[in-house]
Amino acid sequence: MTGHLLWKTDRADGGPNRLERLVNTTDHGQPEWHLDNDGSGHVIVLSGEWIAQDGRIPPFPADALRQVEKGQDITFRTEALGRWDTALISFLWDLKQQATGAGLTLRTDTLPDSARKLLDLLPEQAAPPPPPPHRGFAPVTAVGAYTLDSLTEIGTVTELGAETARGALAAATGRGRMRMTDLMSNVRDAGPSALLIVSIVNFLIGAILAFVGAVQLRKFAADIYVASLVGIAMVREMSAVMTAIIMAGRTGGAYAARIATMQGNEEIDALTVFGIPVSSYLILPSILSLILTMPFLYLYGCLIGMLGGFCVAIGMLTVTGAGYFHQTVNAIALNQFEFGFVKSIFFAALIGLTSCRIGLRAGRSAADVGVAATRAVVVGIVGVIALDAIFAVIANTLGI
Numbered sequence: 261m262t263g264h265l266l267w268k269t270d271r272a273d274g275g276p277n278r279l280e281r282l283v284n285t286t287d288h289g290q291p292e293w294h295l296d297n298d299g300s301g302h303v304i305v306l307s308g309e310w311i312a313q314d315g316r317i318p319p320f321p322a323d324a325l326r327q328v329e330k331g332q333d334i335t336f337r338t339e340a341l342g343r344w345d346t347a348l349i350s351f352l353w354d355l356k357q358q359a360t361g362a363g364l365t366l367r368t369d370t371l372p373d374s375a376r377k378l379l380d381l382l383p384e385q386a387a388p389p390p391p392p393p394h395r396g397f398a399p400v401t402a403v404g405a406y407t408l409d410s411l412t413e414i415g416t417v418t419e420l421g422a423e424t425a426r427g428a429l430a431a432a433t434g435r436g437r438m439r440m441t442d443l444m445s446n447v448r449d450a451g452p453s454a455l456l457i458v459s460i461v462n463f464l465i466g467a468i469l470a471f472v473g474a475v476q477l478r479k480f481a482a483d484i485y486v487a488s489l490v491g492i493a494m495v496r497e498m499s500a501v502m503t504a505i506i507m508a509g510r511t512g513g514a515y516a517a518r519i520a521t522m523q524g525n526e527e528i529d530a531l532t533v534f535g536i537p538v539s540s541y542l543i544l545p546s547i548l549s550l551i552l553t554m555p556f557l558y559l560y561g562c563l564i565g566m567l568g569g570f571c572v573a574i575g576m577l578t579v580t581g582a583g584y585f586h587q588t589v590n591a592i593a594l595n596q597f598e599f600g601f602v603k604s605i606f607f608a609a610l611i612g613l614t615s616c617r618i619g620l621r622a623g624r625s626a627a628d629v630g631v632a633a634t635r636a637v638v639v640g641i642v643g644v645i646a647l648d649a650i651f652a653v654i655a656n657t658l659g660i
Contacts, residue, residue, distance in 0.1 A: 290316055291347075295324065301333050304355070307340035312347035320354040330363040336370045348375060353382050360384045417617050420539060421609070424547055427540030437540045438548075446549035450511050454557065457510065458503055462561035465498050466490050466568030474576050483577040487584045488591035490569030495592050499561035500600045501648050504607035507554065508640025512615035515546050516636030519619025520629040528620070538620070547612030554608035555601050562600070599660050603651050610647055611640045 291308035310317060328334065352371075356379065359366045368376045431438045473489040519542065522528050531538055566588060573579045615636040622632035 289342075291318060293318060293320075293351075295327075296337075301335060302328050303335050303337050305337045305340070306348075307342075309342035310344035310348035310351065312345055312350075317347045317351060320351055320358065322358065325358055325362050325364060328362070328364055331365075333365045333367050334359060335367045338370060338372065341372075344372075344375065349378050349382075352379050356382070357385055413617075417613055420543070420617055421613050423537070423539040424544050424613070427537065427544045428548060430540065431544065437537060438544050439541075442541075442545040443548060446545045447553055449514070450507065450549045451553035451557065454507065454510060454553075455560070457506055458557050458561055459564050461502055461506055462494070462499055462565040463568035465502055466494055466565030466570075467572045469493050469498070469565075470569035470572035471576070474573065478577065483573075483579050484583060484587050486569065486573050486577060486579070487587035490573075491566055491588040491592045492596065494562050494565035494569075495596045495600055497600075497648070499565055500558050500603045500607065501644060503554065503557050503561045504604065504611065504644040505641050507550065507557070507608070508611045508615075508644060509637050511550065512611045512640040513633040513637045515612065515615040516619040516622070517629050517633040519616055520622035520632035523620065523622050524624040524626070524629065526624075543612075543616045546616055547609060550608035550612045551605055554604045558600055558604040559597075562597075595660055599651075599655060603648065606647060606651075607644050610643050614639050614643060 289308045291306075291310045291314075293304055293306050296303045296305055325334075352368075352375065356366055368379060371379070427438065469490045470486050473486045474483065477483060477485055477489075519528070522542075528538060528542075531541060570581070570584055573584055574581065618632050618636045618639065622628045
């Protein structure tokens with residue numbers, strides 16, 4: 261760094277002067293090059309600081325060597341060359357490729373030793389890009405590959421579920437590595453924190469069912485059966501499915517995003533290095549909290565849905581509160597609650613397993629966290645609906 265002292269006048273009338281140090285912050289200035297002919301041959305003169313971070317690297321034009329005849333030599337002069345990094349090597353490689361294509365000889369003995377060694381590692385010409393893979397029409401191969409991938413993923417999720425079940429048994433006997441604080445924190449997030457959205461959605465679902473039923477049943481003077489419609493629909497299907505969809509979007513996406521973030525921060529690798537099972541330490545509290553809270557959220561959703569239907573029925577129909585209550589109690593059998601209770605447990609296990617698995621499969625970038633959360637929500641919702649269809653077939657077979 262160089263500098264000098266200079267007296268500087270502040271005012272045009274020659275008023276008070278002040279002493280100021282003017283400093284040149286660079287030793288060699290901006291990166292520059294030019295082609296000279298010193299009589300003995302063509303010389304490329306390099307000067308300035310060739311630092312990629314500065315963003316001032318001059319390009320090497322494609323026609324820069326047109327005045328050099330084929331077969332001649334090109335040398336370098338680097339007396340004014342300052343600091344440099346890979347930006348200089350990139351410039352020299354462009355020059356090397358053009359010189360080779362023009363039939364010129366590039367003499368690098370006057371370059372810095374480290375620059376010359378790096379340049380020698382690069383090929384004379386850049387490798388051509390590989391041709392795009394040929395993808396013919398092979399539907400059987402595509403279906404087979406998709407089937408194998410799906411079966412592999414199902415096996416992986418099943419194995420993860422088995423490991424989680426073993427961890428739950430070990431925790432029940434006091435030999436597990438699951439911390440009770442982690443379980444209670446997940447239970448609070450999956451249960452009490454979700455009551456508001458579960459209440460709103462199920463209340464509106466019950467109200468909509470009652471409104472649609474009231475419009476049709478009123479034509480046949482069967483107003484009282486709105487209570488049966490809302491009660492059976494909420495207990496048998498709507499409360500369990502809608503609560504599971506809410507948890508898939510709210511809690512399942514959060515699980516996938518959290519585990520994907522830990523994957524990107526290498527926290528999962530740290531647990532593995534320390535010999536801490538991820539299934540029992542991280543995944544088990546998440547799945548177990550959903551299994552514990554989903555059945556109670558289902559029952560709560562049934563109650564709130566019936567309340568929504570009650571509000572609509574009282575407002576639109578000539579139905580008394582006592583009549584609505586008695587009709588609901590008489591219409592819903594106890595096994596309907598048992599069936600919905602069991603479904604909610606399976607829904608919880610499905611959401612927890614798929615969300616955690618998607619989080620573990622995520623990449624290590626910030627964008628992969630969002631992709632994992634989105635994928636967990638989509639897979640959770642589709643999985644819940646598909647599993648509900650399976651339960652519908654089972655219920656029809658068993659006559660429930």
